[in-house]
Amino acid sequence: MNLTLKVWRQSNANAEGNFETYDAKDISDDMSFLEMLDVVNEQLIEKGIEPVAFDHDCREGICGMCSLFINGRAHGPLHGVTTCQLHMRSFKDGDEIVIEPWRANAFPIIKDLVVDRSAFDRIQHAGGYISVNTGAAQDANAIPVPKQNADEAFEAATCIGCGACVAACKNSSAMLFVGAKVSQYALLPQGQPEREKRVLAMVNEMDAEGFGACTNTGACSAECPKEIPLSVISRLNREYIRASLLSKD
Amino acid sequence: MTLNSKIPNGPLDKKWTDYKDHVRLVNPANKRNIDVIIIGTGLAGASAAATLAEMGYNVKAFCFQDSPRRAHSIAAQGGINAAKNYKNDGDSTFRLFYDTIKGGDYRAREANVHRLAEVSANIIDQCVAQGVPFAREYGGLLDNRSFGGVQVQRTFYAAGQTGQQLLLGAYSAMNRQIASGKVTMYNRHEMLDLVIVDGKARGIIAKNLVSGEIERHSGHAVLLASGGYGNVFFLSTNAMGSNVTAAWKAHKKGAYFANPCFTQIHPTCIPVSGDHQSKLTLMSESLRNDGRIWVPAKMEDAEALRQGAKKAIDIPEEDRDYYLERRYPSFGNLVPRDVASRAAKERCDAGFGVNKTGEAVFLDYAAAIQRYGKAEAHRKNLHDADAAKITELGKAVVKEKYGNLFDMYMQITGDNPYETPMKIYPAVHYTMGGLWVDYNLMTTIDGCYALGEANFSDHGANRLGASALMQGLADGYFVIPYTIGEYLADDIRTGAISTDHEAFDEAENKVRERIQFFMNNQGSKSVDSFHKRLGKIMWEKCGMARNEQGLKEAIEEIQALREEFWKEVKVPGKADEFNPELDKAGRVADFLELGELMCRDALNRNESCGGHFREEYQTEEGEALRNDKDYAYVAAWEYLGESAPVLHKEELNFENVKLTQRSYK
Structure with missing residues (x-):
């Protein structure tokens, strides 16, 4: 499937942030959401654009490091699932996906989608x-x-x-x-x-x-x-x- | 340098007690003047940090994650072993010791393993006192389950999240010390070099991963609790950030690396689904308690499954091959991990794999659901329960025991394991090898210790299930607090260590040079592209089965890949900001060196033992064929820069167990 991503970019805590639009092409159902971002980041690196920073570690839903506000919902559309366990079969071809960091005064942004918890x-x-x-x-x-x-x-x-x-x-x-x-x-x-x-x-x-x-x-x-x-x-x-x-x- | 394991004299079951009675102590007033650096905040690091701080030492703890609670111990699922014998099934300290030595295929040190078994019971006591909510029976007492390679029930658990609960327990103990000022915590920091002053480990160079600043930290001892190196394979069940860098830097500064080729391939993981895959997910070994593993007995059924023409439920019972139960009737589905993994590979290589890649076998819960359903109906006095009711009751029991694992499987694969058997395949999970340590857990560098998965000491050539959590916490709570006194007793007059020493200058400069290199290199290929290629070489030639020719090829391929990496790697962004690609580049550079050492070690070991299976050395039935006469030793490698590493041998003396062909038949 092909998707359009609107991703929050912010170079550091004090900088002003904005949404950037990226294409995610040839994404398969079996990919996890973060693997989809890996693919997009590889393409950004190839083009000489800095990859999107996001927190993640275990990628099995237990360490609590991943975050992301996806289409206005914490950890995306599914119930009881972390972002790293969200898979692309939950989306369909042509979807636009808005990706933001956690937004809270007590969680200042470090960079892009990474916040200080x-x-x-x-x-x-x-x-x-x-x-x-x-x-x-x-x-x-x-x-x-x-x-x-x-x-x-x-x-x-x-x-x-x-x-x-x-x-x-x-x-x-x-x-x-x-x-x-x-x-x-x-x-x-x-x-x-x-x-x-x-x-x-x-x-x-x-x-x-x-x-x-x-x-x-x-x-x-x-x-x-x-x-x-x-x-x-x-x-x-x-x-x-x-x-x-x-x-x- | 000859290796001195410093194993105390005396009978096996008295060594640790005698050692504790005579080990040197540091009095409370002097502890206040001693600083200890701890790298990693998993079970080993967090428990050591909490305990050493409680004793009065000043601790500086470092983790690369945003909080110490996220260390990868958190992902351990199934349980933790302890010789409590609460089940009255004949368990004892000796049996836990014996099972662990045998499970490790007789390549671990007797004295260390016995000590581990001795302190195992204290770990459970400590964790319960901290408020770790282990699973309990209706009477309010602790419940146990079985794990592979043993015939008693000694595994304590908290559903499928035992590692999480134990780590949060250690984290809470550490938090108490952070609050009291005895532990200073450095989140989002990575150790990039070890600093050695006058032959002793006296500090580290660390990078603040948020600001990119390079920092100097000094201490009287440095404890590496930085975990294992399974990510050398790129795809493993490790967390994305798990890396060998701290241990490897110590290795390059003089710490010998022991048995690097001993890696554990875990039999029950979710199979690879495509090239995009970033990591593999384990399905707990506890699932083998109740699940039955099978492939079709007929080749045409396997082909139909691979093409999607048939489903598991279309294969009648008589056409299923429960190959573990067939080959190993006394242990059945609960054979140790190395045996179960190889058996799965054997069936898949023979053409009986059940998914489109041909690399998967079934893990089936249908029989367990029926068994539990009937027991539950009986317990509830439902004597006329129909089949549907029994299935419903059975599913509820399975859900309670394994619900989170089943949910996870469903998320990742899109299949419902309550209705259809899970598909599983072996994946890299744990590394038994690690930094060589003596009985005190000290490496070959004075004052530099290695704890938990980062050391090599307790699991031999194969780790039994639920023993990693046990070892991590044993090292941190109950071993290092004693053994470190033996060393630090000499440091009570040293005073604070200055970071102005030229050894700090030198180490810091090297770290800065490397970072500058990455930032300036005009390459065209991403860090991950190299990591994936390394992983493929390792998996194919130094994975579940190895042979001389493949290992020799792998060494050459890795050397060529390493050369290409330094020419072609591309790292975006800047050095003085949050830059995960830069951090990854440093880690992959170290994996590219470690991978070669693993292959050299596997090539040197002309035998099969535990997770190390050399195709040239197997019995007629395809089991691992050990060579105790020539290889009953720990292979400890010394780093010599550009020259080939030098092998040092620590002979293993078995005085309390008889070396036998490991049999689970």
């Missing part, structure tokens, strides 16, 4: 852990965890930190991301000792980073490639209120 790391530094030194653990089976809680904690823990939730949100809120981590630990016995401290610290950092407020619209969860449920946000709200009342700090 280190704000997510800093939220995790604030409290996304259980304080246990290596060697200090008891036997793994000493504390039984009800399967339902373990499964629910796992579901929340499958967040890949890609930032699609922020990109999809009209307010660029990071509540789904923070809610996922807070939920994982709140559901496990190991997470209890720091339960209040953690949620307060993480929410505090989230606000400091400039992420927007949550209005429970649900775009984040709808666009999440790992289908993190909206219930993690309600749990985050409950945990936050609970901690605000109980915290001794």
Whole structure:
């Protein structure tokens, strides 16, 4: 198939950006979206044009490095799929595809389609852990965890930190991301000792980073490639209120 | 230099305990004055960074990704082994040790492997305490599954995302130390050279991949946890950015490279679909727990499948060849990876491949769906469940166990594996070879260590499933924190290492020269075009099967390709900006050197063992034929610049296991 791409180009964080139009010719159904971009980039290099910069690494939907706002949707048209797992059979000959970076104040653009998501790391530094030194653990089976809680904690823990939730949100809120981590630990016995401290610290950092407020619209969860449920946000709200009342700090 | 593996004396099961009782310690006040550099933040790097910082060392950690959480350990699917014996099926430290040594086809060091088995149980304890949500049974206790090459259930897992959960656990432990100021994290940085001062590794030259700045970083020790080199094949299950550069730079500065030809070709990957392909995707080995692998027994059926005239469901049961169950009745579909891969290649080479390229076999879940469906109906007291209900119940169980893998398969191929068998074929997955290390995990450069997949030490010639995660975390959480003290105890009076030393000048200049070369070269061919050509040579001549003639040809072809690369490579953009093509050029330049060394190593090893299959050396039944008399050694290669590399041998002494022909029949 042959496609027309409208791609956001921006040479660095301070430069002004604009859309450029490129042709993608002889694209096969079996290609992944990023392989299609590889083909376009090879052609740009041949013509002496700088290739389009985009983040990617594992290309199997788990590292969370790929991003891209494709035709107005985070990670493209499919539900529960990262950009690297989106394949060209989802498009048809003659389509025009608009490709943009994540757009959020807390995610400044580095170049073209690459953004800086280190704000997510800093939220995790604030409290996304259980304080246990290596060697200090008891036997793994000493504390039984009800399967339902373990499964629910796992579901929340499958967040890949890609930032699609922020990109999809009209307010660029990071509540789904923070809610996922807070939920994982709140559901496990190991997470209890720091339960209040953690949620307060993480929410505090989230606000400091400039992420927007949550209005429970649900775009984040709808666009999440790992289908993190909206219930993690309600749990985050409950945990936050609970901690605000109980915290001794 | 003679290789000294520094294996402690004493009986096998006492070595590590005795070692820990007598290893030198660094007191807390002195640890505060010691800096440790760690390259890579996968399981080995992140766990080492967290633990060393907890102990009081100052850690500087580097990763090329935008966050340490993205290291490729995250993609490991199936599980992590540990000798917990929670299943009461006779598992023990010795059995895990024995299975690993045997699985590695007797080309690993006994003492290292036993230590690995000893600390395996602690890893699970540590991860659970960190909040890693492993799969659990209804009683709330941890669940296990089976993996290839063993007859016990010792694999802990978190659905098909075990690597993700373990890495996020190590990442969280590291985050706590970043918050406390004990770990300084450098994202989007790549190590481009090792700096050696007075014979000791004392720092690195790194590139800030966003700004292009070249930076100097000093430390009292440098830990390379930079992963494996499977991307030398271009197509592999590795992440796009996975590379050998950090390890290769250390090699060129004096670290011997051990057993580079030992690469693991994983049997269950999604087959190649076309020339555009950028990477291959693994389907977890755990799928072999329940899936049955087959090809048609009749050639005409295979031809009909390839032409699209028939589908898998058109082939009746009696015309299917479940070749693993046929050839290896006692292990069946759960034979080790090297055996399963070769068996698939054998069937496809014989003309029984099932997709249009002829390079695919079926992995079929129909029987498992029925089996689980019946068990589930029984559990739910549905004694009159009809066939449709049983299938529905069975699919639900399979979905719970393997749902994410099935979804991934569906995304990539467009086929629904709940309805039709998956097509799979072997692909490059893991590299058992790596930097040579002694018992302390130190390379042949003082103060330069290698951890995880970057070293060679524990998996011999073939790694068993679910052992990579175990080794990465063992090295980082439980081995290096002890062994590094032995070395750093001498450094308590050294003080901060200056980056003004001429060794830093020299290393930095070389890095700058190379970058300038790439920017100025008037070539016409892209970096990827060279990488693809290298990969093709490696796959065809140093892949699943190798022979003397092919390897000799490969060496010449790689040398010619390397020459062409330096003349013709074209790198767009500028040096002082975000420029992924420039970064890729440096990595491919290193792969072009490594590839030749792999072929030389494969040529030297006149035997077949594990993943290294030399066609000249096989039994009448086509199994790998080892030569223990002449090749029971680690081949450690020394870099000598323009001259050919020199081979050093570390003899492997087996005192606790008897070397036998590995049989899974």
